[in-house]
Amino acid sequence: MHAAKPLAGLALASTLFLAIQPALAGPIDLTTGKAITSTGVFGQLSAQGQAFPWCAEAVCPAAALSTVNDGVYLPNGTPWQQGALWWDSHNPLSANNTIEIEFGGLYWVDFASIQGDNNDEYLLSLRDAGGNWFDWAYAPACCSAGLFERSGSLAATAATAVRITAQNGDGYYALSEVRLTGFTVPEPASLGLVALALGGMLRARQSRRG
Numbered sequence: 368m369h370a371a372k373p374l375a376g377l378a379l380a381s382t383l384f385l386a387i388q389p390a391l392a393g394p395i396d397l398t399t400g401k402a403i404t405s406t407g408v409f410g411q412l413s414a415q416g417q418a419f420p421w422c423a424e425a426v427c428p429a430a431a432l433s434t435v436n437d438g439v440y441l442p443n444g445t446p447w448q449q450g451a452l453w454w455d456s457h458n459p460l461s462a463n464n465t466i467e468i469e470f471g472g473l474y475w476v477d478f479a480s481i482q483g484d485n486n487d488e489y490l491l492s493l494r495d496a497g498g499n500w501f502d503w504a505y506a507p508a509c510c511s512a513g514l515f516e517r518s519g520s521l522a523a524t525a526a527t528a529v530r531i532t533a534q535n536g537d538g539y540y541a542l543s544e545v546r547l548t549g550f551t552v553p554e555p556a557s558l559g560l561v562a563l564a565l566g567g568m569l570r571a572r573q574s575r576r577g
Contacts, residue, residue: 394478394548397470398529399438407464413457416539421448429453434543435531436468440482441543444513447484451514453541456533466531468545476526476549480518481506483543487536491547493526500530508536514543525552 410429421427427448434452441450454461470476473496483489489506503524506517529547533540 395474395550396438397474397476397547397549398436398468398545401436401471402469403432403436403466405432405464405466407454407462408458408460409452409454409464411455411458411461413455413461415457416455421446427453430543432466435466435545437544438546439544440516441514443482443515444511445543446513447539447541451484451541451543453484453539454533456538456540464532464540466542466545467528468531468547469528470526470547473525473527473552474549475523475552476503476521476529476547477523478518478520478548479504479506480516480546481531481542481544482514482516483533484536484539484541485510485513485515487540488534489540489542490532490534492530492532493524494528494530495526503529505534514541516544523549 409432410427412427430450430452432452434450445451447453452466454464456462456464476493479491481489481491483506486508488508490502491504491506492500493503494500503526504519504521509515509517529545531542531545
């Protein structure tokens with residue numbers, strides 16, 4: 368009976384690990400179809416922008432905000448003013464535009480994909496559980512003319528939302544899609560049960576050796 372204790376502890380720990388495994392599984396799409404908000408004016412050219420023959424009568428309708436996280440990417444190379452949410456930072460009303468997407472909870476974020484205008488940089492900031500924003504990653508300028516996807520895996524970071532801003536480049540910014548994935552942060556209670564089980568295993572093993 369004394370020698371059976373480690374097996375019992377191992378069985379308990381295995382059961383508890385299996386119980387929380389669904390919470391750790393991934394990836395989870397954190398952005399598609401989630402609540403999205405913005406600040407600033409989109410789709411309005413400055414006087415400087417109107418001087419370029421980009422659109423008929425200097426009017427280029429911007430896509431709806433909801434298209435940024437609808438899960439649909441435009442073909443790479445699509446002109447920035449066609450089918451994307453764009454803004455002209457030379458317009459004082461659009462100089463500091465932001466886009467925020469709520470995750471709907473606290474998650475570990477470890478992958479980002481963003482399709483934006485090729486010659487601009489897009490900064491991704493995350494909001495922690497305490498409501499504080501911090502810079503996390505950025506999509507650099509790349510590729511040839513038009514909209515292009517940039518993506519990559521990063522160190523997992525706990526967050527509740529993402530904020531997208533643009534910087535550098537020519538000041539004519541456009542986004543077609545933003546997608547972040549990750550996995551659920553385990554509840555403290557679940558982790559506590561696992562720690563308790565592992566503690567029991569350790570005590571049983573020490574008892575057997577003694």
